[in-house]
Amino acid sequence: MISITEDLMKGIAIEMVKRSCTQLPRDVMTLLRERWTKESNSAARRLLEVMLKNAELAAVENKPICQSPGYPVLYVTLGSDFILCANIQKIFAKAIVDATKKGYLRPSIVHPFSRENSGDNSGLGIPDVEIESNPDLDYLELTLSFKGCGSELANRIQVLTPAQIGEKGRGIKRFILEATANAGGIPCPPVAVGIGIGGQMHYAAKLSRKVVGVREWTDKNPDPEVASLENELLQQMNSLGIGPAGIGGDTTALAVKVGMVSTHTAICPIAVNFHCWVGRKCKIRVSLDKSFTVIS
Amino acid sequence: MVKEVVLPTPLSNEDVAELRVGDLVYVNGLIFTMRDLAHIRLSQRYAKGEQLPEDFTGAVIFHAGPVVEKQQDNWLISVIGPTTSMRMEPFSDFVLGKLAVRCIVGKGGMGRKTQEALSKYCAAYLLSPPGCAVIQAKAMQKVLRVHWLDLGVPEALWVIEAKNWGPLTVAMDANGNNLFEKVRNNALNRINNLYG
Numbered sequence: 001m002i003s004i005t006e007d008l009m010k011g012i013a014i015e016m017v018k019r020s021c022t023q024l025p026r027d028v029m030t031l032l033r034e035r036w037t038k039e040s041n042s043a044a045r046r047l048l049e050v051m052l053k054n055a056e057l058a059a060v061e062n063k064p065i066c067q068s069p070g071y072p073v074l075y076v077t078l079g080s081d082f083i084l085c086a087n088i089q090k091i092f093a094k095a096i097v098d099a100t101k102k103g104y105l106r107p108s109i110v111h112p113f114s115r116e117n118s119g120d121n122s123g124l125g126i127p128d129v130e131i132e133s134n135p136d137l138d139y140l141e142l143t144l145s146f147k148g149c150g151s152e153l154a155n156r157i158q159v160l161t162p163a164q165i166g167e168k169g170r171g172i173k174r175f176i177l178e179a180t181a182n183a184g185g186i187p188c189p190p191v192a193v194g195i196g197i198g199g200q201m202h203y204a205a206k207l208s209r210k211v212v213g214v215r216e217w218t219d220k221n222p223d224p225e226v227a228s229l230e231n232e233l234l235q236q237m238n239s240l241g242i243g244p245a246g247i248g249g250d251t252t253a254l255a256v257k258v259g260m261v262s263t264h265t266a267i268c269p270i271a272v273n274f275h276c277w278v279g280r281k282c283k284i285r286v287s288l289d290k291s292f293t294v295i296s
Numbered sequence: 297m298v299k300e301v302v303l304p305t306p307l308s309n310e311d312v313a314e315l316r317v318g319d320l321v322y323v324n325g326l327i328f329t330m331r332d333l334a335h336i337r338l339s340q341r342y343a344k345g346e347q348l349p350e351d352f353t354g355a356v357i358f359h360a361g362p363v364v365e366k367q368q369d370n371w372l373i374s375v376i377g378p379t380t381s382m383r384m385e386p387f388s389d390f391v392l393g394k395l396a397v398r399c400i401v402g403k404g405g406m407g408r409k410t411q412e413a414l415s416k417y418c419a420a421y422l423l424s425p426p427g428c429a430v431i432q433a434k435a436m437q438k439v440l441r442v443h444w445l446d447l448g449v450p451e452a453l454w455v456i457e458a459k460n461w462g463p464l465t466v467a468m469d470a471n472g473n474n475l476f477e478k479v480r481n482n483a484l485n486r487i488n489n490l491y492g
Contacts, residue, residue, distance in 0.1 A: 043298075043318070043465065047425055054428035058375075067363050067377045067429040068450075103374050106363040107449050115333065117448025150380035150404065150426075174491045181483035184476050186380055186404035188426040236490060240483035245426050246405060247465060248479045278427040 006086040013095035016144045020282035021064045021104045024055040025296040027218040028279035031254040044249025066278045069105035070146040072127035075214050079137035089129045096121050140286040145213030151274040154183030160268040179272040180237050185246020188276035192217050192255040196271040198263040207259030208273035217255035230256045306354025307398040315420045315466045317473040322462035327356045333451035335387040349443040352395035359402030361450025371439035377429035378403035392417040405476030421468035435461035
């Protein structure tokens with residue numbers, strides 16, 4: 001059994017916070033560049049250029065890409081031989097406070113009622129830590145995702161009835177596309193869209209956040225049917241003409257990620273979760289020998 | 297044909313009346329950041345007849361909350377970019393009518409109430425590139441003052457000297473044109489074509 005100790009985790013946490021705020025991962029940069037070459041609207045192209053340049057400058061100048069640090073969620077997947085000894089939430093909470101003091105994150109965490117700002121991004125339940133185990137893996141994987149909150153304002157969730165699903169899921173697809181159209185420029189397109197389908201409401205919501213926060217935006221879903229749904233929705237979203245920042249263009253979405261689980265015969269929960277173009281995440285793997293590799 | 301305009305603050309009605317959706321604007325001079333809590337406090341103080349901390353006549357306000365550094369007695373803007381303007385929709389009549397602000401800068405666009413107020417008071421809504429906070433900070437020359445830091449750094453009212461800040465895209469103008477609304481209506485029509 002491999003014990004993940006506090007000392008090991010502390011060093012990793014600080015690096016992950018800094019890296020995710022200042023360096024846009026490769027998958028996001030690749031998609032932005034690809035879409036920029038394909039964009040036919042000149043105003044949209046100009047905006048994509050500014051976005052790319054801003055991301056490059058942030059990495060060079062070691063500054064936050066966006067002034068808003070979003071909301072931190074840490075996803076932990078434990079491989080078969082790993083035991084988590086460290087108080088992982090406390091360690092990441094401290095790394096976030098330290099990074100805030102150094103100017104990598106704007107103090108943006110407040111009490112939900114009083115709106116009082118803690119001044120250092122500490123707060124109740126910060127960061128959200130989601131832990132799961134996967135006995136098929138021989139490593140520990142950590143993904144820290146800072147998703148912006150303007151994009152949260154465009155999110156939609158609904159528990160559909162079987163009649164609302166329609167033939168071949170047409171009702172579900174329409175719900176997703178309408179959410180995207182009505183969102184317009186609010187979630188800072190080009191967006192990545194996380195979609196949770198099935199389960200109960202909480203399960204669909206959790207899946208929608210996880211797929212867009214953890215998966216590489218350039219990856220392909222191993223399930224061919226879901227892969228085809230992701231592809232179909234991505235094509236359709238980019239045919240809506242919303243464009244970067246919502247000013248029109250071919251580039252509305254960079255990626256669509258679907259998490260699907262079985263549900264109850266009476267319902268079909270659907271959660272649509274928008275991620276802004278600033279796809280801040282840092283993913284690392286810790287091996288059996290306790291060495292770690294940065295995945296993105 | 298895209299028109300490029302350099303606007304010194306405070307703005308005149310003539311400056312704004314000529315702006316059309318799609319034009320690119322560069323702003324020079326004093327600007328104010330204002331998010332949710334500054335709007336709430338300003339409107340409450342105004343309603344009570346209390347004195348406001350600044351004169352907003354002809355002002356450019358930026359829906360934004362910066363990342364700042366304090367060096368000795370001076371504040372420096374490390375990075376700054378726009379926040380979602382739609383949250384400030386309930387205040388558009390107050391901001392444009394009572395305060396006489398002439399340009400709102402933000403992202404995501406605003407709604408009907410703002411559109412009507414822009415026409416009524418001759419003002420415009422400008423799009424600042426979302427998520428592009430390193431680049432835009434370069435235009436922020438100096439923090440002149442800050443009010444209401446008790447609201448927290450993002451929600452405080454920062455008074456900044458901007459130089460050649462742009463390009464900002466005119467997305468809603470004083471003539472009733474709204475780029476976001478047009479784009480959204482086209483998208484909804486497209487969905488109707490796809491799913492009938």
